[in-house]
Ligand code: FAS
């Protein structure tokens with residue numbers, strides 16, 4: 001088998017890259033380890049930046065998204081009983097789009113149905129070879145048969161636990177990591193959202209987030225120690241803790257119900273440099289991870305895909321490899337800005353076990369400054385709606 005771009009990983013990064021390449025007649029094959037249903041069962045991101053929305057439309061997949069999404073012109077930051085409305089639209093002229101990653105990935109898998117063989121699932125032992133040559137190839141096992149795909153380039157879109165990043169020799173790879181001393185306990189419930197926009201709340205008991213997927217599907221999170229076990233959190237215990245972390249009028253208005261999904265996710269900041277090795281290009285979680293506090297995970301994968309897609313088009317249409325040569329540097333510049341914002345939101349809104357009284361007072365001063373300064377609110381808004389590509 002031969003293709004132009006072999007893509008390892010059939011999550012949003014790999015699927016979106018393949019779908020975009022198709023619009024330019026550039027051949028690709030996506031090799032996904034899991035089944036389509038397994039990939040779609042993972043509850044992940046909820047908020048799309050304007051850049052991601054634009055890429056979905058560019059990929060020809062804007063119709064259902066534009067019909068079913070919710071556009072949010074702002075968010076609420078709540079602290080110690082106070083609320084700070086952040087007016088994205090007024091401050092930046094832009095909004096954000098509520099359309100879950102599950103739906104994005106569903107649209108991408110559905111679109112792939114039109115091209116049998118472009119997305120292959122349940123592929124085992126996927127392995128790229130000769131990445132430092134001009135004839136790379138990828139081997140994998142499907143239905144018990146070992147297969148080989150010869151290609152021009154390999155896109156490593158296989159997430160944090162994938163194999164692509166490991167293909168960069170350890171002595172050539174520099175990894176930056178920060179782990180946070182807490183996780184997020186999240187639930188999904190078929191209940192109306194407590195507020196028409198998201199609420200990011202910080203309190204003496206810790207961080208909480210009120211999000212949503214639609215008018216009868218809410219997504220809530222509370223910060224919890226990583227020693228917690230999800231089986232120790234009954235729905236009643238979760239709702240009670242969530243209410244304690246919100247301003248009273250939201251807590252009283254909250255409609256609760258049974259959780260249909262519940263889990264604890266760790267928080268980490270991580271960046272691998274470089275994001276390229278020979279004919280291999282890393283995209284998305286394969287190269288970087290952010291704590292979800294800034295809603296930047298999927299959205300930073302999107303900007304990687306934008307840069308790599310345009311670099312590949314430049315190469316195949318103009319025989320110009322400049323974009324490919326500059327991909328890692330270009331992508332990392334925006335990655336680090338997303339890392340900074342996600343770290344800042346996490347640091348300001350969570351309680352840390354080793355915080356001193358001074359630290360707590362500084363957090364309050366940060367919130368009071370945000371409350372009182374339109375410039376501070378504009379900085380938050382610019383980052384949240386998405387920095388330009
Ligand atoms: P993904 O991890 O989504 O996809 C990688 C794919 O590669 C997977 O399907 C995997 O099965 C496959 N794969 C792995 N190894 C392979 C191999 N060897 N061979 C073939 N295939 C292989 N982001 C937000 O913005 N907001 C959130 O609220 C949020 N919540 C999250 C919660 C959790 C528990 C996690 C883990 C992440 C969350 N994220 C969130 C971040 C998330 O949305 C990622 O940024 C997004 O999934 C990135 O997409 P991909 O880069 O495609 O990686």
Ligand code: PHB
Nearest residue numbers: 045046211292293294295
């Ligand atoms: C979500 O709805 O899953 C979500 C929204 C915003 C975040 C994190 C998660 O910052």
